[in-house]
Amino acid sequence: MITTPRATPYAQAAQRARVIAETALDRFAGPGTIQVLVRISGLLEAAALFLDDEQPGPYVSVPVEATEALWKADTLAEEHPDTRFPEGFTNYVLHALTGRPLPFPAPLHPVSDRMVLREIDLRNRLSQLHADTEQQAARPDEWLRAVLTTWQKHMRLATEVRVDNARPCNQS
Structure with missing residues (x-):
């Protein structure tokens, strides 16, 4: 019997970041909001890359660079409600690692x-x-x-x- 390895929590978090990044780029919005959505997408892609590089260990830790990118994405969304991302939306990324409550x-x-x-x-x-x-x-x-x-x-x-x-x- 061949078993498929389960994705690590880091890989799951990275994939969630990529899905949200794609969603940001797919949204219809005015020119000012589109620019913000592109920035949010870039930050989420960067977070995904840092999460991909993290190796599972005995303790779950979120790379500082990923945390910073996610925080910046959250802040941009809060400052620009027309992006239609909820406050704390990056908890959907971190939930796989930290179990943080979903917004x-x-x-x-x-x-x-x-x-x-x-x-x-x-x-x-x-x-x-x-x-x-x-x-x-x-x-x-x-x-x-x-x-x-x-x-x-x-x-x-x-x-x-x-x-x-x-x-x-x-x-x-």
Whole structure:
């Protein structure tokens, strides 16, 4: 019986960084945001290279260079919300190594019933994806793309909720 070696946590983290980098380059955005997405993608690719070079040892450690690249990518996304990456999105990369909690959206508190239902649907979808360890293991790239798509939809909804809640007819 031939067995296929399992990818190391470092290889898994590197692959997650690459998937997010690809996602950044695939996003449709205005020229200013595209430039930021290209920078985020480059930082994620750099982190992936540093993670690929790391050899598993008795203790899990994240290379300083990878940590710095991921931190810069997170910071850029926070400074440019039009990238539609959630705060702490690089925890999806580090989760394979550190078990850090995966990001989850804060409640939006929409006034409109239609938006309440959309928020519930997206939060439930994200909860299901986070809990689906089988898909994470069997089809990690597909799983991560689904997570990022759900986040992107949630962040679009957050913008819509801010506008809708600010309408005079929705003020208490």
